[in-house]
Amino acid sequence: MRLKIALPKGRLLSETSSLLAQAGWGLDEYRDGTRSYRLKSQKLPDLFAKIFQEKDIPIQVAVGNYDLGICGLDWVEELLAKYPGSALVKLRDLGYGKGALYAAASRSLPAPQIETLQQQRDIVRLASEYPNLAESFALDLRLKRFSVFPLWGGAEVYPPENAELILISRKTGEKTFNNDLVSVSRILDFSAYLIANRYSWESKDLSPAMASLEAILARSGESYTQVADIEKMSEAEGEYPVGEVAGDVVRLALPDGHQQQPTIELLNKAGIRIDDYPSVSGKRRPTSNLSGVTIKVIRPQDMPLQVANGHFDLAVTGKDWLTEHLNQFPDSPVVELLDLKFGWVRIVAVVSQDLPVTDTGGLRQFWAERAVPIRVASEYINIADKYARDNHLGLYRIIPTWGATEAFLTEDADLLIENTQTGRTLAEHKLKIVETLFESTARLIANKNSITDAKKRKKIESIAKTLGGALE
Amino acid sequence: MSVHRCKGTRDMSPQEMRRFRLIEGIFRESCLKWGYEEVRTSTIEHLHLFTSTGTLTPSRLRRVYSFLDWDGWSGERVVLRPDVTIPIARLYIETMADERLAKLFYVTDVFNFEETGKESREKWQCGAELIGAGSATADVELVTLALEVVRKLGLKDVELRLSHAGIIRTLLTGFGLSHEKQTEVFDHILDGDLSILAKLKPERPELGRTLATLLDLKGKSVGFLKNMRSLVNRDLPELEAPFSNFIDIVERLEAIGCGYQIDITSGRGFEYYTGLIFRLFIGSEEVGGGGRYDALIPLMGGRDTPASGFALYLDCLMGLISPEKLTQPSFGKILVSAGLKKAGDLKEAFDLVVRLHEAGYPAEVYLGGPEPADLKWIVEIRSKEPRYVLTDRVSQRKFEAGTGPEVVALLGGRKPRPSAKSKGKR
Numbered sequence: 001m002r003l004k005i006a007l008p009k010g011r012l013l014s015e016t017s018s019l020l021a022q023a024g025w026g027l028d029e030y031r032d033g034t035r036s037y038r039l040k041s042q043k044l045p046d047l048f049a050k051i052f053q054e055k056d057i058p059i060q061v062a063v064g065n066y067d068l069g070i071c072g073l074d075w076v077e078e079l080l081a082k083y084p085g086s087a088l089v090k091l092r093d094l095g096y097g098k099g100a101l102y103a104a105a106s107r108s109l110p111a112p113q114i115e116t117l118q119q120q121r122d123i124v125r126l127a128s129e130y131p132n133l134a135e136s137f138a139l140d141l142r143l144k145r146f147s148v149f150p151l152w153g154g155a156e157v158y159p160p161e162n163a164e165l166i167l168i169s170r171k172t173g174e175k176t177f178n179n180d181l182v183s184v185s186r187i188l189d190f191s192a193y194l195i196a197n198r199y200s201w202e203s204k205d206l207s208p209a210m211a212s213l214e215a216i217l218a219r220s221g222e223s224y225t226q227v228a229d230i231e232k233m234s235e236a237e238g239e240y241p242v243g244e245v246a247g248d249v250v251r252l253a254l255p256d257g258h259q260q261q262p263t264i265e266l267l268n269k270a271g272i273r274i275d276d277y278p279s280v281s282g283k284r285r286p287t288s289n290l291s292g293v294t295i296k297v298i299r300p301q302d303m304p305l306q307v308a309n310g311h312f313d314l315a316v317t318g319k320d321w322l323t324e325h326l327n328q329f330p331d332s333p334v335v336e337l338l339d340l341k342f343g344w345v346r347i348v349a350v351v352s353q354d355l356p357v358t359d360t361g362g363l364r365q366f367w368a369e370r371a372v373p374i375r376v377a378s379e380y381i382n383i384a385d386k387y388a389r390d391n392h393l394g395l396y397r398i399i400p401t402w403g404a405t406e407a408f409l410t411e412d413a414d415l416l417i418e419n420t421q422t423g424r425t426l427a428e429h430k431l432k433i434v435e436t437l438f439e440s441t442a443r444l445i446a447n448k449n450s451i452t453d454a455k456k457r458k459k460i461e462s463i464a465k466t467l468g469g470a471l472e
Numbered sequence: 473m474s475v476h477r478c479k480g481t482r483d484m485s486p487q488e489m490r491r492f493r494l495i496e497g498i499f500r501e502s503c504l505k506w507g508y509e510e511v512r513t514s515t516i517e518h519l520h521l522f523t524s525t526g527t528l529t530p531s532r533l534r535r536v537y538s539f540l541d542w543d544g545w546s547g548e549r550v551v552l553r554p555d556v557t558i559p560i561a562r563l564y565i566e567t568m569a570d571e572r573l574a575k576l577f578y579v580t581d582v583f584n585f586e587e588t589g590k591e592s593r594e595k596w597q598c599g600a601e602l603i604g605a606g607s608a609t610a611d612v613e614l615v616t617l618a619l620e621v622v623r624k625l626g627l628k629d630v631e632l633r634l635s636h637a638g639i640i641r642t643l644l645t646g647f648g649l650s651h652e653k654q655t656e657v658f659d660h661i662l663d664g665d666l667s668i669l670a671k672l673k674p675e676r677p678e679l680g681r682t683l684a685t686l687l688d689l690k691g692k693s694v695g696f697l698k699n700m701r702s703l704v705n706r707d708l709p710e711l712e713a714p715f716s717n718f719i720d721i722v723e724r725l726e727a728i729g730c731g732y733q734i735d736i737t738s739g740r741g742f743e744y745y746t747g748l749i750f751r752l753f754i755g756s757e758e759v760g761g762g763g764r765y766d767a768l769i770p771l772m773g774g775r776d777t778p779a780s781g782f783a784l785y786l787d788c789l790m791g792l793i794s795p796e797k798l799t800q801p802s803f804g805k806i807l808v809s810a811g812l813k814k815a816g817d818l819k820e821a822f823d824l825v826v827r828l829h830e831a832g833y834p835a836e837v838y839l840g841g842p843e844p845a846d847l848k849w850i851v852e853i854r855s856k857e858p859r860y861v862l863t864d865r866v867s868q869r870k871f872e873a874g875t876g877p878e879v880v881a882l883l884g885g886r887k888p889r890p891s892a893k894s895k896g897k898r
Contacts (some may be wrong), residue, residue, distance in 0.1 A: 084534075121524070125547065135536070139522075139523070140530050142523070142530065144523055144524040145520040145523060145548075147548045305547075308545035309545050309546050313624070329544065329545045333545075
């Protein structure tokens with residue numbers, strides 16, 4: 001009997017790897033820095049394991065692609081908050097990867113307390129990488145009116161100007177939020193968890209795998225059963241803004257991650273001096289020699305929405321994320337001001353090299369003859385949805401992913417909408433491109449209303465002109 | 473690729489739609505006669521319309537169909553309406569607040585996610601809201617209207633169960649529970665978990681006893697309510713006001729000869745209700761219910777306005793009625809048959825069908841296939857005299873006519889008048 005398990009990348013990898021090694025699973029390639037996503041066991045020939053982003057694992061197990069999975073309980077609860085009927089069984093606390101999920105607010109609020117927010121008639125804004133738990137939290141609190149901003153990261157920089165509350169996780173031992181935040185509620189304690197698909201649990205014999213883990217977990221005793229012990233968060237040091245930003249100040253968002261370095265280079269070339277970017281303290285609020293401009297560092301994926309809702313006037317993000325946003329909100333007030341020319345990628349539709357198709361038309365034909373839905377995995381769910389719709393792919397399912405999408409083909413998806421520079425990674429995974437949807441580079445984007453705002457227009461024009469000059 | 477409907481959804485067949493329209497028709501007729509006017513609110517509403525009042529429980533709100541609209545970059549969601557009373561209150565505040573009294577009714581669907589998909593996630597309701605009237609008589613009018621509709625639907629053995637949200641709320645407030653927590657705790661209690669109360673006010677055990685008494689007893693008379701009042705008022709004098717209101721309503725129901733059963737537990741899920749709660753049962757099936765919700769409109773930002781209403785559950789009623797008992801036997805269908813190859817034949821056939829419709833007969837052009845079950849007449853259009861041959865499908869007797877008006881006259885059981893014959897060409 002074949003047993004499929006989904007294993008985590010990232011923070012849980014080394015401890016999970018050590019647990020499985022002790023349990024004698026023989027997954028020798030499951031270690032930090034591994035290049036392969038598919039793992040075969042030397043000792044258990046029926047075992048197939050695949051490595052995923054932690055956040056993808058509950059979904060993969062719930063839909064039945066995997067019998068078992070290991071991931072943080074936080075991501076399990078995030079799925080269950082929205083889809084309580086998911087076919088998931090929470091089997092066992094594995095005792096490591098402990099942490100807690102907090103609702104936090106800015107210390108600068110007059111009374112950063114739940115009771116104050118409950119009375120509030122204006123919109124309470126919640127920002128989080130855990131949007132489903134955030135919504136659940138808001139409903140449980142019976143907030144009168146709220147909005148939820150799903151984030152790819154950097155939640156701690158949003159309060160107080162861009163969110164009243166954030167839901168943010170902290171691992172055991174971390175005592176601060178790296179920002180001027182206070183905890184208003186501890187929502188959930190979590191640790192690494194063994195989960196199973198409900199149907200597998202009801203119909204397959206998973207006991208050998210369970211027993212081998214149990215033997216190790218029982219031996220390690222105390223440390224695997226302790227409740228996470230995290231002190232109430234203390235405030236960070238440093239100066240943070242209080243209250244509203246003045247009406248004539250231009251609010252600029254700069255990217256973290258891959259786009260950070262080329263952004264710094266462009267700013268330098270344009271003569272814009274920028275300090276604390278990247279931020280050593282994790283403050284994410286660089287300063288610059290641009291007068292009347294405040295800067296925050298957020299994820300490029302989150303920028304178009306944050307510009308659309310008026311939290312920022314200007315931002316540096318990719319054309320890919322702008323397109324993703326405009327596909328979701330066609331009338332969005334976000335406009336592109338300038339092509340910044342760096343960060344070039346192609347957004348492509350990708351299938352397995354084994355599939356006898358060469359273009360989208362062939363793909364449509366190929367799937368039209370099959371009675372099963374075509375599974376489309378992508379970080380760009382709205383671009384993927386539009387592609388499937390516009391090309392009449394018929395019965396299709398979008399599987400949202402959080403990176404490393406190429407690993408989904410062919411077991412867990414049939415088609416990817418992915419970005420690529422050279423196509424090398426795709427080729428390494430025996431994948432091929434059937435269509436290039438568009439090319440993407442970094443863009444300076446703005447809110448339409450900010451450009452026409454008399455107090456901001458000149459400043460925005462001047463920044464665009466300076467950056468444009470540096471590109472020549 | 474297989475084609476099938478979404479899980480938890482329901483289609484209505486022609487037979488089911490006939491039942492649906494019958495109920496709707498009877499309901500509309502009654503409401504109009506009682507002076508109510510029909511309204512329809514939007515299917516899509518802001519989520520915050522339902523969160524802002526704090527009247528719907530979090531578990532209920534988790535089952536709404538919510539999504540970001542195409543312009544939802546503010547992060548606020550919209551929903552498919554999960555409830556009708558709140559949108560009607562919104563409509564009233566937005567456009568009708570100047571009216572001292574608004575008597576409104578509706579026939580509409582509500583959407584609530586249901587886990588198993590075995591029950592429909594889209595449910596139809598026909599209901600009435602009486603906004604601006606706070607008297608016990610207003611409550612009695614709504615009960616009477618609801619019962620009238622059910623009776624007109626030919627349904628017997630309807631049980632009217634009465635409860636009172638004011639009594640439940642006063643008691644739960646006595647336990648120190650906030651308005652928001654009350655519904656949840658009450659549901660727990662009704663599920664048999666009385667221990668939850670013992671934990672809340674251990675220093676006042678008599679309150680637990682009062683509640684247990686209230687929940688245990690069921691009665692069918694005003695006397696019963698008066699006895700209850702004398703029993704519980706000692707422990708919680710605040711109960712006097714809601715009890716008096718309840719007694720007042722029940723006395724009026726008795727005065728008009730309406731039977732009822734008092735059962736405080738039927739107040740389950742009272743959400744926005746503040747006073748009388750009534751439920752209609754046929755056997756074990758709940759076919760409708762309603763109550764008084766005086767706090768809702770002010771909670772939504774409107775003026776202090778008393779209101780009450782009820783809804784009948786169409787999906788449930790559709791399964792209970794016997795359509796044949798509720799409809800008059802119809803005339804039977806007329807099928808117009810002609811050689812439809814020539815344009816002239818086609819025109820003649822359709823002209824005759826239109827003429828028959830104008831005269832009040834159900835008629836259709838024969839398009840091939842099996843004949844309708846309730847076929848009464850076949851009218852054959854011929855190329856030679858006589859131009860029309862009518863066959864009575866029951867007696868198999870044949871009649872002849874020269875013109876369209878003659879056909880109409882014949883069907884009406886009259887001999888064609890000479891004048892009609894002379895003007896017969898159409």
